[in-house]
Amino acid sequence: MSDSLEIPKHIAIIMDGNGRWAQQRHMPRKLGHYRGAARVRSLIEYCTRVGVECVTLFAFSTENWQRPAEEVDALMALFIEYLDKELPAMLENRVRFKAIGALDRFSPEVRDRIRRAEQQSASNDGLFLNVAVNYGGRWDILHAVQSWQAAHPNAALSELSQDVLSEYLSTAGQPELDLLIRTGGESRISNFLIWQAAYAELYFTDILWPDFDEAALQAAFDWFSARDRRFGKVKASI
Numbered sequence: 001m002s003d004s005l006e007i008p009k010h011i012a013i014i015m016d017g018n019g020r021w022a023q024q025r026h027m028p029r030k031l032g033h034y035r036g037a038a039r040v041r042s043l044i045e046y047c048t049r050v051g052v053e054c055v056t057l058f059a060f061s062t063e064n065w066q067r068p069a070e071e072v073d074a075l076m077a078l079f080i081e082y083l084d085k086e087l088p089a090m091l092e093n094r095v096r097f098k099a100i101g102a103l104d105r106f107s108p109e110v111r112d113r114i115r116r117a118e119q120q121s122a123s124n125d126g127l128f129l130n131v132a133v134n135y136g137g138r139w140d141i142l143h144a145v146q147s148w149q150a151a152h153p154n155a156a157l158s159e160l161s162q163d164v165l166s167e168y169l170s171t172a173g174q175p176e177l178d179l180l181i182r183t184g185g186e187s188r189i190s191n192f193l194i195w196q197a198a199y200a201e202l203y204f205t206d207i208l209w210p211d212f213d214e215a216a217l218q219a220a221f222d223w224f225s226a227r228d229r230r231f232g233k234v235k236a237s238i
Contacts, residue, residue, distance in 0.1 A: 094126030
């Protein structure tokens with residue numbers, strides 16, 4: 001990797017293609033999810049090495065509850081297993097963990113694992129890892145507005161600005177989203193970080209998530225580095 005390449009401070013990943021990866025190999029879909037979860041650690045370690053400050057992973061959307069009950073149950077069990085297994089590595093590598101989304105729908109067991117991971121990693125000063133579970137971008141915006149209103153019950157709506165609302169989003173206090181990656185061949189963001197992605201670069205790849213390795217991630221970084229990010233401005237004429 002060249003030192004001249006620009007590395008995004010905050011990346012988000014829609015980890016798509018686990019089920020198809022398994023089906024292509026005549027395996028149950030849940031095995032694809034397990035293979036995909038195993039992919040996360042090495043990519044988080046790579047992000048830490050190259051200087052990424054924040055990673056947000058789309059693990060379970062508000063729409064995913066519509067999947068077959070067996071698959072949802074497998075995803076919940078996988079999430080618990082992931083937190084139990086990965087928490088020691090997070091602490092060792094100074095990773096700060098946060099779950100973003102409407103967590104009240106999860107079982108007490110899942111919520112307990114989330115609280116423990118958040119509390120034990122809260123003082124870490126390394127990479128910030130957000131895992132989006134029961135998350136939707138529209139929910140995030142609505143929840144932010146409701147939270148602001150609860151904090152300012154007597155304020156007029158005209159007092160609410162974009163900067164203020166950003167302070168009530170799930171990613172408040174974190175770097176602006178620079179790069180959103182979606183694996184698996186789809187070219188949409190599926191209600192993920194729709195406020196935060198306003199000026200993010202969108203990178204879509206056909207690679208299924210379990211096969212998205214460090215080389216594939218670096219290819220996304222190389223593409224990002226070559227982008228001309230003007231944020232609505234134009235270059236001055238010579």
